[in-house]
Amino acid sequence: MNWDDTAPPTSEDSAAGAPDRLVGADADGEDTAVEAALRPKDLEEFVGQERVREQLDLVLRAARARGATADHVLLSGAPGLGKTTLSMIIAAEMGAPIRITSGPAIQHAGDLAAILSSLQEGEVLFLDEIHRMSRPAEEMLYMAMEDFRVDVIVGKGPGATAIPLELPPFTLVGATTRAGLLPPPLRDRFGFTAHMEFYAPAELQRVIHRSAGLLDVEIEAEGAAEIAGRSRGTPRIANRLLRRVRDYAQVKADGVITREIASQALGVYEVDARGLDRLDRAVLTALLKLFGGGPVGLSTLAVAVGEERETVEEVAEPFLVREGLLARTPRGRIATPAAWDHLGLVPPQQRAGAGGQQGLFGA
Numbered sequence: 001m002n003w004d005d006t007a008p009p010t011s012e013d014s015a016a017g018a019p020d021r022l023v024g025a026d027a028d029g030e031d032t033a034v035e036a037a038l039r040p041k042d043l044e045e046f047v048g049q050e051r052v053r054e055q056l057d058l059v060l061r062a063a064r065a066r067g068a069t070a071d072h073v074l075l076s077g078a079p080g081l082g083k084t085t086l087s088m089i090i091a092a093e094m095g096a097p098i099r100i101t102s103g104p105a106i107q108h109a110g111d112l113a114a115i116l117s118s119l120q121e122g123e124v125l126f127l128d129e130i131h132r133m134s135r136p137a138e139e140m141l142y143m144a145m146e147d148f149r150v151d152v153i154v155g156k157g158p159g160a161t162a163i164p165l166e167l168p169p170f171t172l173v174g175a176t177t178r179a180g181l182l183p184p185p186l187r188d189r190f191g192f193t194a195h196m197e198f199y200a201p202a203e204l205q206r207v208i209h210r211s212a213g214l215l216d217v218e219i220e221a222e223g224a225a226e227i228a229g230r231s232r233g234t235p236r237i238a239n240r241l242l243r244r245v246r247d248y249a250q251v252k253a254d255g256v257i258t259r260e261i262a263s264q265a266l267g268v269y270e271v272d273a274r275g276l277d278r279l280d281r282a283v284l285t286a287l288l289k290l291f292g293g294g295p296v297g298l299s300t301l302a303v304a305v306g307e308e309r310e311t312v313e314e315v316a317e318p319f320l321v322r323e324g325l326l327a328r329t330p331r332g333r334i335a336t337p338a339a340w341d342h343l344g345l346v347p348p349q350q351r352a353g354a355g356g357q358q359g360l361f362g363a
């Protein structure tokens with residue numbers, strides 16, 4: 001089944017064999033182009049994540065007061081929550097340049113040595129998906145982080161020699177969606193670790209108002225609330241839905257985003273009131289209607305919705321679990337009472353109860 005051929009694919013989604021989705025948290029091509037314009041430029045403008053902001057503010061202020069380079073920072077959290085944005089803010093607050101790269105781009109220790117040796121004093125090195133770096137590069141990074149030094153190996157076999165190379169002090173900002181996958185020696189070398197949480201609807205409303213201002217779109221508070229409620233706790237999704245609703249408001253109305261316009265627009269894009277899209281609902285509907293709410297095995301569920309097992313497991317399920325609509329148990333997937341509620345269906349036990357009463361008291 002092709003559940004959404006209008007939406008563009010995302011990196012994680014495509015890894016799982018699914019097409020791109022409007023509610024996918026990874027950046028698509030259009031996001032990349034627009035995000036630069038929507039990124040908050042300093043900690044003051046950065047919405048939400050109060051604890052992280054406060055702690056980071058202290059770390060940066062103290063470093064500035066000492067005239068030193070800031071400690072290495074590890075940011076963990078789901079895609080689209082603002083890790084890249086925060087790394088840019090760290091550089092801006094320190095008045096330092098920033099270099100951006102990612103774990104998968106560093107396959108050899110030599111790739112990393114080339115980057116490290118060209119850093120300027122105080123520069124911020126943003127290493128996205130740090131958990132996907134190769135092992136030799138990771139080991140080189142330990143020494144670079146701790147002693148601002150690397151050993152570059154020249155030659156091979158018995159004739160190989162290590163040439164020590166001094167590095168200027170720099171700040172590494174590592175980002176990962178999987179903090180648990182980082183080896184402890186790497187994790188321990190960060191002076192400050194921040195876990196980014198999903199955003200509350202009120203925070204997403206602030207993100208949406210701010211972005212609407214930058215995009216020169218008129219939006220009512222209730223319109224922003226409607227979009228926020230469907231954004232899955234993620235600013236990137238909120239900004240993307242805002243752009244689609246803006247299109248709808250321009251084409252179908254007078255350009256102003258009201259609650260009604262937002263709700264109609266997101267109805268057209270099949271993003272429901274809780275932020276579920278067509279794939280999420282297909283999984284939930286099959287679980288409820290075909291399997292009475294489970295338990296059912298993952299493979300059976302995937303066949304029932306005509307998707308790959310990985311697509312159901314990696315693309316649809318995490319959000320359904322997070323929303324408390326589906327649970328993974330040793331016996332299989334089961335729907336929660338909230339799932340029946342959300343799709344407006346009645347669980348079999350309740351139906352049986354109602355039927356039983358009819359049997360007793362009905363004509």
Ligand SMILES: Nc1ncnc2c1ncn2[C@@H]1O[C@H](COP(=O)(O)OP(=O)(O)OP(=O)(O)O)[C@@H](O)[C@H]1O
Pocket residue numbers: 025026027034035036038039040045046047048049078079080081082083084085086128207235236239
């Ligand atoms: N706290 C925030 N306040 C306002 N806008 C935000 C905030 N966090 C993120 N955004 C916006 O959301 C978008 C995505 O943010 P960003 O690229 O920093 O996420 P990320 O966590 O680095 O994602 P990924 O891990 O996929 O690279 C950007 O347009 C950014 O402006």
